[in-house]
Amino acid sequence: MIARLAITAMVFSLVASAGSLRAQTPAQQNSTDQAIQSLELHVKMYPQDFAGYDGLGAAFLQKGRETGDADYYERAKTALAKSLDLDSSDPAAYSAMTHMAVACMAEHRFRDALAWAQRALALGSGDPSPWAIAGDALADMGEYDAAAAAYANLENPLASEEEQRGLSFERESRLSSLELVAGHTQKALDLMRSAVHTAIQTRMSSENIAWSEYQLGEELFQAGDYAAAEKADRAALEEYPSYYRALGGLAKALAAQGRLDEAAEHYRKAIAVVPFPEYAAALGDVDSKLGRTEQAKKEYELVGFIGRLSEINQEIHNRDLAYFYADHDIKLDQALLLARKELEVRRDIYTWDVLAWALYKNNQLQEAADAIAHALQPGSADALIFFHAGMIQERLGNASMAKTFLQRALDLSPQFNVRHAESARAALAGLQALEAQSASAAPGEVSHAR
Amino acid sequence: MKTIRLMIMVALLAPAALAQAPLGKPSPAEQAIAWAQAGIKQDASRVQPYNDLALGYIRRARETSDVRYYEQAEAAIQKARKIDPDNFETSKAEVMLLLGRKEFATALDSARALNKKMPDDVLVYGLVADADIELGNYKEAEWAAQWMLDMRPGNVPGLLRGGRLRVLFGDAEGAMDFYNEAYQKTPPVETESQAWILTQMAALQESAGNIDAAEKLVRSALDKFPNYYLAVEAEAQVKIDENKPAEAVQLLRERNGQFPTLASKYALAKAMESAGMLEQADGAYAAFESAARAQIGAADNANLELVHYYLGRGNNPGEAMRIAKLEAARRQDAATLDAHAWSLYANAWYVEAQAEMAKALAVGVRDAAFFYHAGAIAARGHDAAAAARFLNEALQLNPPAEIAGPARAELQKLQAASAASPALTSNAEQMDAAGMATP
Numbered sequence: 001m002i003a004r005l006a007i008t009a010m011v012f013s014l015v016a017s018a019g020s021l022r023a024q025t026p027a028q029q030n031s032t033d034q035a036i037q038s039l040e041l042h043v044k045m046y047p048q049d050f051a052g053y054d055g056l057g058a059a060f061l062q063k064g065r066e067t068g069d070a071d072y073y074e075r076a077k078t079a080l081a082k083s084l085d086l087d088s089s090d091p092a093a094y095s096a097m098t099h100m101a102v103a104c105m106a107e108h109r110f111r112d113a114l115a116w117a118q119r120a121l122a123l124g125s126g127d128p129s130p131w132a133i134a135g136d137a138l139a140d141m142g143e144y145d146a147a148a149a150a151y152a153n154l155e156n157p158l159a160s161e162e163e164q165r166g167l168s169f170e171r172e173s174r175l176s177s178l179e180l181v182a183g184h185t186q187k188a189l190d191l192m193r194s195a196v197h198t199a200i201q202t203r204m205s206s207e208n209i210a211w212s213e214y215q216l217g218e219e220l221f222q223a224g225d226y227a228a229a230e231k232a233d234r235a236a237l238e239e240y241p242s243y244y245r246a247l248g249g250l251a252k253a254l255a256a257q258g259r260l261d262e263a264a265e266h267y268r269k270a271i272a273v274v275p276f277p278e279y280a281a282a283l284g285d286v287d288s289k290l291g292r293t294e295q296a297k298k299e300y301e302l303v304g305f306i307g308r309l310s311e312i313n314q315e316i317h318n319r320d321l322a323y324f325y326a327d328h329d330i331k332l333d334q335a336l337l338l339a340r341k342e343l344e345v346r347r348d349i350y351t352w353d354v355l356a357w358a359l360y361k362n363n364q365l366q367e368a369a370d371a372i373a374h375a376l377q378p379g380s381a382d383a384l385i386f387f388h389a390g391m392i393q394e395r396l397g398n399a400s401m402a403k404t405f406l407q408r409a410l411d412l413s414p415q416f417n418v419r420h421a422e423s424a425r426a427a428l429a430g431l432q433a434l435e436a437q438s439a440s441a442a443p444g445e446v447s448h449a450r
Numbered sequence: 451m452k453t454i455r456l457m458i459m460v461a462l463l464a465p466a467a468l469a470q471a472p473l474g475k476p477s478p479a480e481q482a483i484a485w486a487q488a489g490i491k492q493d494a495s496r497v498q499p500y501n502d503l504a505l506g507y508i509r510r511a512r513e514t515s516d517v518r519y520y521e522q523a524e525a526a527i528q529k530a531r532k533i534d535p536d537n538f539e540t541s542k543a544e545v546m547l548l549l550g551r552k553e554f555a556t557a558l559d560s561a562r563a564l565n566k567k568m569p570d571d572v573l574v575y576g577l578v579a580d581a582d583i584e585l586g587n588y589k590e591a592e593w594a595a596q597w598m599l600d601m602r603p604g605n606v607p608g609l610l611r612g613g614r615l616r617v618l619f620g621d622a623e624g625a626m627d628f629y630n631e632a633y634q635k636t637p638p639v640e641t642e643s644q645a646w647i648l649t650q651m652a653a654l655q656e657s658a659g660n661i662d663a664a665e666k667l668v669r670s671a672l673d674k675f676p677n678y679y680l681a682v683e684a685e686a687q688v689k690i691d692e693n694k695p696a697e698a699v700q701l702l703r704e705r706n707g708q709f710p711t712l713a714s715k716y717a718l719a720k721a722m723e724s725a726g727m728l729e730q731a732d733g734a735y736a737a738f739e740s741a742a743r744a745q746i747g748a749a750d751n752a753n754l755e756l757v758h759y760y761l762g763r764g765n766n767p768g769e770a771m772r773i774a775k776l777e778a779a780r781r782q783d784a785a786t787l788d789a790h791a792w793s794l795y796a797n798a799w800y801v802e803a804q805a806e807m808a809k810a811l812a813v814g815v816r817d818a819a820f821f822y823h824a825g826a827i828a829a830r831g832h833d834a835a836a837a838a839r840f841l842n843e844a845l846q847l848n849p850p851a852e853i854a855g856p857a858r859a860e861l862q863k864l865q866a867a868s869a870a871s872p873a874l875t876s877n878a879e880q881m882d883a884a885g886m887a888t889p
Contacts, residue, residue: 048538085498089505089542090573091605115485121637122478124606134637158604 032066035059043079053083054096061102066207068244068274070316076103091125101133105140108315110345113137128153132170139178142347144378148178162202169198173212176219181349183379185223192216210240217249221256222382224413229253244273251282256415260290263418277303278320281327285418300328318342322354326361327419336362349375353385360392368392383409383416387424394427403431477675478642479513482506486526497537500530504543508550513642515679516709517750523547538568545577552750554584554781572598572605579611583618586782588813591615606632613650618784620814622654629654645675652684657817659848661691679705683714686721691850695724712742712752716759723763724852735763746773753777757789767796778806784815792823800830818848822857829864837864 039056046052057080064072080103083096097120104113114137120130135150154171156164176191192215199212217232230253236246251266267283270276284299303324306317318338325335339355356371372389375382390405406428415421476484483506489499507523510516524547530540541564548557558581564574575594582591592615598608613628633647652667665688671681682705689698702718710718719734739759742752753773760770771793778790787810794803807824825840841861845854 081496081498085496086538087571088498088501088539090571091602091607092572115481118637118639119485122640122643124609124632124635126602126604126606126635128635156604 032059032063036063043082048086050083050086050093050096053079053086054099057083057096057099057103061099061106064106066274068276070107073103073106089123091123094120094123094125094127094130097123098130098133101130101137105133105136106316108140108318108345110137110140114141126156126158128156128167129170132174135174139174139181140346140348142349142351144178144181148175151175151178165198165202166204169195169202169204169208169212172198173215176215180219180222181378181380183381185219185381188219189216189223192219206240207243210236210243210246213239214243214246214249217246217253221249221253222413224383224416226253226256226415230257242269242273244270244276244279247273248276248279248282251279251286255282255286255418256413258415260286260418264290275302275306276320277306277317277324280306281320281324282418289418300324300330319346319351319354322358326354326358329361332358332361336364349378349380349382349385353382353388356392357388360388360395365392365396369396381408381412383413384420386412387416387420390424391427394431399431399435403428403435406431477510477513478640479506479509482509495533497530497534497540500526500533501537501539501543504530504540505546508543508546509642511550512646513675513678514709515711515714517551520547520550523550538564538571542571542573542577545574545581549577549580549584552584554581554749557581558585558587570601572602573607575601576607576611579615583611583614584781584783586784586786588615588618592619604631604635606635609635610647617654618813618815620816622658622816625654626651641675642678645671645678645681648674649678649680649684652681652688656684656687656691657848659691659818659850661688661850664688664691679709679714683717686717690721690724690852693850695721695726699725699727712738712745713755715741716752716755719759719763731763735759739764746776751777754785754789757793761793761796767793771797771799782809784810784813784817784820788817788820788823791827795823795827795830798830800827803827804831804833816843816847818844818851818857819853821847822853822860825857826860829860834864834868 036056036059039052039059043049043052043056057076057078060072060076060079064070064076077100080096080100084093084100087093087096097116101113101116101120104110104116114134117130117134117137121134131150131153135147135154138144138150139147151171151174154167154174156167159167172191173195176188176195179185179188179191192212196209196212196216199209213232213236217229217236220226220229220232230250233246233250233253236243237250240246247266247270251263251270254260254266255263264283264286267279267286270279271283280299280302284296284303287293287299288296304321319342322335322338322342325331325338336355336358339351339358342351343355352371352374356368356375359365359368359371369392372385372392375385376389386405386409390402390409392402393399393405394402396402406424409416409424410421410428416424483503486499486502486506489496489502493499504523504526507519507526511519511523523543527540527543527547530537530543534540541560545557545560545564548554548560558578561574561577561581564571565578568574575598579591579594579598582588582594591611595608595611595615598605599612602608609628609632613625613632616622616625616628629647629651633644633651636643636647638644648667648671652664652671655661655667656664664684668681668685668688671678672685675681682701686698686701686705689695689701698721699718702714702721706714706718715734715738719731719738722728722731722734738752739756742756742759745751746753746756754777757770757774757777760766760773764770771790774786774790774793777786780786787806791803791806791810794800794806804827807820807827810820811824821840821844825837825844828834828840829837831837838861841857841864844851844857845861848854
């Protein structure tokens, strides 16, 4: 399950925009290291400077984002806690609190993220940016209406024109994801294109621009426009070379266009930057399709290994591992356990979807149908969810519904998944054949009865 | 003053972006306390959770009017001090505690010291402004609040101080704008803060005679934060204005069921008197008087209520003047100056009363009761034109106010005297010329 439109990923764009950190959170990895070094020196020299610790915390968050190493989130929290020890009641403390919320989002502690964002807002700083994190946390908790209401607050008439554009970027990029969840694909794309335009116009950091382009690529992929998705990911890589999200997105778009060797190459590049389990799983699927069975096996082994590297990794990758186990029919009880565990903290449509898929694989079909209904409830137009819904209905014997869902998946995005697009086609063909068989058998039976 | 824009309320009464906390859910202060306690459990060696705990208890005191929370706040501050004796946040919490306990002069000294130490801390300016407002140092308060808004435009603490000052400066519309902006920027989960702002707005509307608007705002505050004692007190005031004192009595009885303040006890006694429940009112007044007298020398007292009681049903103008003088020596805010002036008037110190009243009004405050007092005092000072102007101002500002009857009577007396005495003709002519005759 590579890069479903994760709200969690968005929060990092705010690292650079909350407070006065824009200049202190460089996009490039090396400059992040430099920033960390410089801020560590700064807080040593000025141990009472709360803003210095806040900046250091933000830099650690950025480093965590760049490397995928969850230890940086711990270090960020330590620095931010120190900042809040020095100043936590002044409106200026909203920045450290917002960064604390971002750290919680990175660790998938959505309730804590919401609480920190609300604390930041309660200080009444006049900067609406904590609403973004509040909305993100709510969206991950499946409270989409409340998330939309939170995002609507991302306005500040008192702000400078540049700041207003920044807020407009935060608002549009997030609302785009919500529109996608609601199945309003065109509206989502329009909003995301506008966000990309704003990011470029306002000369945001390279990483921010690249993120918005990558995000547009993800939405285009969901809409089945793989060539456009490829273009968006390539633009992201041009802006910010070796951006692992864009490498993963590009690999996916290439695979969907049948360019499997190129896809494998880009997945490898992404893994070299950040070894996320979903990339290893996708690479395994591509290699498997290319007939490189041994290679694929190694990559699949890597998935579980990465996921178990640390306690925090387990928390962060619950959903990806659950998808992986269910997709590959391994550790199915574990897949269900992980999906259920994820649902305790995250109740967005994708978690309902993985739960449904794990239930299906564990032969708990009625429960799977209930879970997939939650995933479909907002009206989402997501090919993978349609595929899962189709497969569940097929096993439940609801041929007509199954055909509808499978057809919708393939209509929306004919190559939505390296592994499953073919399965969808096969299942649909099977259902159609059965239908044809029963249609041809039916008159005969009548005739026979006569 | 009817021009306060009611369209503001349309936005206010619209459904909140995030749902309000339902009954039974921890209040914002309780959540803050739980959060701080969890932080202490996680790492008892850190100072900040104790600061958070202190602020949580101070907030809880505001949510409930239960002043015992201040003791818990104090205990948390002491623990924080043990960990880090010089922690700036602990010092801020200490000032907030002093303000909660109404030790305004000490709070001002401490806040000024903090401001000197950290001149870019926005909230410290707010603490300076709070103490200055309470002590009547309005110019200094304005300076501090302006700094807040200049340093961080649109920040909510700054808007709230600005709103309060605009009320005192007689700019009700400007105050409403600030309160409205602060309300819009307050997250809906901060239910008590929202209710607090709505209650301030309700009081503003009530003081302008916009009773319907005030009532709607009060209802909205109670929706946000059910049973909020400040909103119930404001609702009772609305009922008095609507000439429904029995309903006010009922509301205040309920309000006083938990953590009554001396002021709320006085309000209940007064409402009973208005409702003609004289025997019960006398009992309530007696209980109030005894409790309030025990606090005369304390920082958290009800001296102004005591003054007004002795000038009314208590019928002891001498004692009223003595207490008013005591309080005026402590603070020179508009309400204290008005009470002092009114007590001087009741004891026939008209010239002194006029001087004190002039000081009360100098800041620009527009309050019907103040204008009525000013009018009555001016009348005794043989300044009929000023008296008529003030009395008419009182009646125009807030026609349904409690003082409307006495103000009208005073104005009629003034007109009768003017008609009877040729010496006063010039004053009467001035009154007519200014278009300030009795409505």
